[in-house]
Amino acid sequence: MRVDGNRTYLATDNLSSNDELxxxxxxVVSSPVLLGSFDVGATVFDMVVQGGYxxxxxxxxxxxLDIINVSTPSSMSRVGSYNAPGxxxxxxxxxxxxxxxxxxxxxxxxxxxxVNVSSPSSPSLLGSLDFAGGDMNSVVVRGNYAYVAxxxxxxxxxxxxxxxxxxxxxxxxxDSSGNDNAESVALGESMLALGEAGGNNLIVFDxxxxxxxxxxxxxxxxxxxxxLAFDSNDAVFLATSLASSQAQRWDISxxxxxxxxxxxxxxxxxYGVYFNGTNAFFATTHNSLELQIFGPTVSVYSxxxxxxxxxxxVYDSGSTTTAWNSIE
Numbered sequence: 001m002r003v004d005g006n007r008t009y010l011a012t013d014n015l016s017s018n019d020e021l022x023x024x025x026x027x028v029v030s031s032p033v034l035l036g037s038f039d040v041g042a043t044v045f046d047m048v049v050q051g052g053y054x055x056x057x058x059x060x061x062x063x064x065l066d067i068i069n070v071s072t073p074s075s076m077s078r079v080g081s082y083n084a085p086g087x088x089x090x091x092x093x094x095x096x097x098x099x100x101x102x103x104x105x106x107x108x109x110x111x112x113x114x115v116n117v118s119s120p121s122s123p124s125l126l127g128s129l130d131f132a133g134g135d136m137n138s139v140v141v142r143g144n145y146a147y148v149a150x151x152x153x154x155x156x157x158x159x160x161x162x163x164x165x166x167x168x169x170x171x172x173x174x175d176s177s178g179n180d181n182a183e184s185v186a187l188g189e190s191m192l193a194l195g196e197a198g199g200n201n202l203i204v205f206d207x208x209x210x211x212x213x214x215x216x217x218x219x220x221x222x223x224x225x226x227x228l229a230f231d232s233n234d235a236v237f238l239a240t241s242l243a244s245s246q247a248q249r250w251d252i253s254x255x256x257x258x259x260x261x262x263x264x265x266x267x268x269x270x271y272g273v274y275f276n277g278t279n280a281f282f283a284t285t286h287n288s289l290e291l292q293i294f295g296p297t298v299s300v301y302s303x304x305x306x307x308x309x310x311x312x313x314v315y316d317s318g319s320t321t322t323a324w325n326s327i328e
Contacts, residue, residue, distance in 0.1 A: 001272035001283040002049045008032065009054060009070070010283055010291060011044030020044050021054065023073035029279055029293045036073035040066060046138070048095040053079070053120050055100055057090040064090035065102060067120045080121040085109045092139040094146065099126065099165050101146050103136035111136045112148065114165040127166040131158060138184045145171070145210050149182035149194055156182035157194050157203075159211065172212055176203055186228035186236065191252065193236045195225025202238065204255045216255035221248060229275040235261070237280050239270035246270040247282050247294065266292055
C-alpha cells in the first residue's frame with residue numbers, strides 16, 4: 001500500500017478472476033474513487049511508487065520485481081521486470097534513487113538484491129547478498145544502509161551496508177528475545193521500528209548512528225505486526241492481527257516507554273498501513289471494508305476517528321475473497 005499525493009495504491013493476493021493492483025483517487029478521503037486496476041498475475045507483497053511507476057515485489061517465478069506504468073491509472077501497462085534466480089517469492093522492496101533493494105524468501109538462492117532501475121523498461125542486477133538467517137520479509141533504506149526484518153532467530157533486524165550497491169555487505173544485526181519472526185520495519189526521522197509476530201513485538205531503535213541501531217525498548221502490542229508507518233519521529237502506526245485492535249498508534253516520544261494512544265477495531269486483520277501526514281490508511285482483509293481511512297480530530301492527536309461517515313470513508317472491492325496485502 002502506498003499513498004502518493006491524492007492517489008492510493010493497493011495490492012492483493014493473486015486471484016485468477018481479479019486484478020491485483022488498484023489505484024484510487026482519495027482527494028476526498030471520505031469517498032475513494034477507483035481510477036483503474038491491473039492484472040499482475042501474481043501476489044503483490046510490497047510496492048513503491050515513484051515517477052509514474054509502481055515497483056512491485058511479487059510471487060511470480062519470472063517477474064519477482066515487476067514494474068508497472070501507473071501514470072494513467074485507467075490504462076496501466078507493464079514496462080519491465082527482473083527475474084531473480086530461482087523461484088522464491090520477493091517479499092519486500094525499497095527504492096533509493098535509481099536503485100531498488102529487494103528482500104526475499106530463503107530458498108537456496110540469495111535473499112537480498114540491489115537492482116538498477118534507472119531505465120524501468122530494462123532493470124539490471126547490480127549486486128546481491130546471501131543471508132544465512134532465513135527469509136528477509138521487509139526492507140527500508142536510507143543513505144548507506146538498508147534495514148531488513150527477517151525470520152532469523154538471532155538476527156531479526158539485519159543491517160546491510162549498500163554504499164556500494166554492487167557489493168552489499170551485512171554490517172550488523174540485532175537479536176531480539178525469543179524466536180518470533182520480524183515481519184515489518186519502518187524509519188522515522190532518527191528512529192527505527194521493528195514489528196514481530198509475537199512477544200514484545202514493537203521494538204524501537206535510535207538511529208543516531210545509522211550503521212549501528214541502538215535498542216531503546218520492546219513492547220508487547222498483541223497479535224502480529226504486519227506493517228508500520230511513522231508519524232514524524234514521535235509516534236508509529238501499526239497494522240496488526242490483534243482482535244478488536246488491528247489499527248494502533250503508539251507514542252514513542254519517550255522511546256524507552258512507548259504508550260498506546262489509539263486503537264480501533266477494523267473487524268479484520270490489517271496487512272498494510274500508510275500515514276501521509278494527516279490521515280492513516282489501513283489495508284485489511286475485510287470483505288466489504290478493505291480500505292479504511294482515519295483522520296485526527298481538531299487538535300487531540302491521540303483521538304483518531306474515521307474520516308467521513310461510517311459508511312462512506314471505506315472502499316469495498318466488491319469481492320469476498322480479496323485481501324489487501326499492501327498499501328502504497
